[in-house]
Amino acid sequence: MTTSHAVVVGGGIAGLAAARLLAREGVRVTVLEGSPRIGGKLRVSEIAGVPVDEGAESMLARRPEGLDLVRDLGRSGDLVNPGTTSSGILSRGELRPIPSGQVMGVPSDLKALAASHVLSPAGLARVPLDLVLPETPRGGDVSVADYVGARLGGEVVDRLVEPLLGGVYAGRAERLSFESTLPAVAAAARSHRSLIHAVQGIRNAAPKDPGPVFATLPDGLGTLPHLLAADIAEAGGTVRTGATVRELRRRENGWRLTVGPARGPEHLDADAVVVAVPAAPASRLLEPDVPAAARELGGIEYASMAIITLAYRATAFPRLPEGSGYLVPNVECDTARGGRGVKAVTFSSLKWPHLRDREPGVIAVRCSIGRYGEEHLLQRTDEELTATAMAELAATCGVTELPAESRVTRWGGGLPQYNVGHADRVAKVRAAVAGAPGLAVAGAAYDGLGIPACIASARAAALRVLDHLRSREGVGP
Numbered sequence: 234m235t236t237s238h239a240v241v242v243g244g245g246i247a248g249l250a251a252a253r254l255l256a257r258e259g260v261r262v263t264v265l266e267g268s269p270r271i272g273g274k275l276r277v278s279e280i281a282g283v284p285v286d287e288g289a290e291s292m293l294a295r296r297p298e299g300l301d302l303v304r305d306l307g308r309s310g311d312l313v314n315p316g317t318t319s320s321g322i323l324s325r326g327e328l329r330p331i332p333s334g335q336v337m338g339v340p341s342d343l344k345a346l347a348a349s350h351v352l353s354p355a356g357l358a359r360v361p362l363d364l365v366l367p368e369t370p371r372g373g374d375v376s377v378a379d380y381v382g383a384r385l386g387g388e389v390v391d392r393l394v395e396p397l398l399g400g401v402y403a404g405r406a407e408r409l410s411f412e413s414t415l416p417a418v419a420a421a422a423r424s425h426r427s428l429i430h431a432v433q434g435i436r437n438a439a440p441k442d443p444g445p446v447f448a449t450l451p452d453g454l455g456t457l458p459h460l461l462a463a464d465i466a467e468a469g470g471t472v473r474t475g476a477t478v479r480e481l482r483r484r485e486n487g488w489r490l491t492v493g494p495a496r497g498p499e500h501l502d503a504d505a506v507v508v509a510v511p512a513a514p515a516s517r518l519l520e521p522d523v524p525a526a527a528r529e530l531g532g533i534e535y536a537s538m539a540i541i542t543l544a545y546r547a548t549a550f551p552r553l554p555e556g557s558g559y560l561v562p563n564v565e566c567d568t569a570r571g572g573r574g575v576k577a578v579t580f581s582s583l584k585w586p587h588l589r590d591r592e593p594g595v596i597a598v599r600c601s602i603g604r605y606g607e608e609h610l611l612q613r614t615d616e617e618l619t620a621t622a623m624a625e626l627a628a629t630c631g632v633t634e635l636p637a638e639s640r641v642t643r644w645g646g647g648l649p650q651y652n653v654g655h656a657d658r659v660a661k662v663r664a665a666v667a668g669a670p671g672l673a674v675a676g677a678a679y680d681g682l683g684i685p686a687c688i689a690s691a692r693a694a695a696l697r698v699l700d701h702l703r704s705r706e707g708v709g710p
């Protein structure tokens with residue numbers, strides 16, 4: 234199918250994965266990435282001699298798409314898994330274990346929950362009411378806080394579910410959609426009156442020895458986009474950076490893209506287009522010809538955050554922390570309530586033993602700051618954010634030494650918020666896009682923002698485009 238030309242807008246993981254599939258199917262592909270580098274939220278750089286990701290650092294290994302892609306690139310032998318899976322929660326002033334038996338913070342084992350001391354005695358006493366309360370009515374979508382709070386009480390929401398969801402969405406439980414952010418729990422809750430029983434059902438159905446939960450690449454997940462770009466090039470495709478797409482217009486037989494600065498724009502014609510950019514730029518691009526999709530995309534909000542990476546000498550820790558890191562519930566980290574503002578800490582060199590092997594004398598730590606609605610925290614200077622992260626480690630780990638190196642990465646509008654009604658919104662986008670021949674959308678804004686989900690959406694978009702091109706060329710599927 235060498236006569237067809239497909240353009241992929243956006244060189245993040247979704248755009249590159251879609252482009253690779255198209256290129257491997259013989260389509261002439263051009264990826265247009267607006268920024269000077271490919272990868273989007275995947276980026277890695279060295280700090281004190283250790284390659285530490287600045288954005289996404291691990292892929293869920295319980296979904297196949299990420300691992301399959303790495304395997305298709307001939308790199309499955311390179312995959313590494315965390316050395317420790319235990320992590321903590323800073324609750325009621327102390328670091329405590331995340332109780333076993335939970336699914337995204339929703340507990341199923343009351344004994345483990347009690348033993349963790351994450352909840353106050355009153356909060357803990359409220360939880361078993363779930364077993365006797367009548368069914369919680371749920372017509373359409375509801376917020377996580379509304380449903381989980383009604384069943385298990387507000388403390389479970391504040392001290393378990395919101396921090397775990399916060400690690401993914403940096404969002405607020407009172408806005409996030411129960412159906413879209415906890416799909417397995419929400420589905421199980423439809424067939425159980427008790428939420429505890431619903432989660433027990435999920436746990437019982439899970440494989441007994443499911444293998445590692447997460448995986449990454451030895452030089453960082455930020456190397457994956459470059460492996461993909463090399464593969465696309467090998468298959469004859471082109472990946473361009475510094476090529477912002479300003480306009481997308483439908484033509485009689487395809488699409489025309491306007492690329493580059495307003496003063497010297499370049500026009501590019503394509504038989505098919507995959508739009509793999511965040512919701513706001515996708516909305517702008519779709520506005521002229523698919524306004525119904527643009528309207529819905531324009532309603533998807535994003536949270537901003539910063540990752541502060543500190544590289545300490547290992548001797549700076551009076552005692553090396555146990556576990557891969559910890560989460561800080563909003564009720565603990567809220568600066569208005571005397572908190573420090575750090576919402577999660579990852580001891581990268583302890584979570585990933587290959588990093589420790591690389592530089593045994595260095596402990597790299599990633600601290601994240603910023604949730605939806607906390608943009609004011611990010612107005613601080615890099616020095617102030619670094620000082621905040623250092624204060625967090627001094628308080629929880631007793632580290633008073635200055636880090637050997639530090640780095641601040643800001644992700645403005647980094648994480649889409651799957652708020653109540655998200656699934657309906659996405660269905661409307663897809664319905665509108667389905668009416669535009671040769672157009673597809675992919676990426677974190679739609680059906681999951683984890684890397685495997687982005688790859689799945691990329692695959693679906695590429696297959697849609699392939700179908701269109703094949704039917705145009707009169708080639709059977």
Ligand SMILES: Cc1cc2nc3c(=O)[nH]c(=O)nc-3n(C[C@H](O)[C@H](O)[C@H](O)COP(=O)(O)OP(=O)(O)OC[C@H]3O[C@@H](n4cnc5c(N)ncnc54)[C@H](O)[C@@H]3O)c2cc1C
Pocket residue numbers: 242243244245246247248265266267268270271272273274275287288289290291292293476477478479509510511514538540644647648675676677678682683684685687
């Ligand atoms: C700090 C952080 C940590 C994360 N950690 C994890 C993790 O550990 N595991 C995990 O699974 N997920 C994680 N995620 C989520 C995951 O990384 C993202 O959801 C995913 O990488 C998004 O990929 P994407 O291709 O949809 O979009 P993006 O990565 O946003 O890529 C879109 C690309 O489009 C480009 N673009 C935008 N507009 C235009 C235009 N008009 N023309 C051309 N190009 C344009 C952008 O420059 C960008 O490169 C994390 C996210 C963040 C922010």
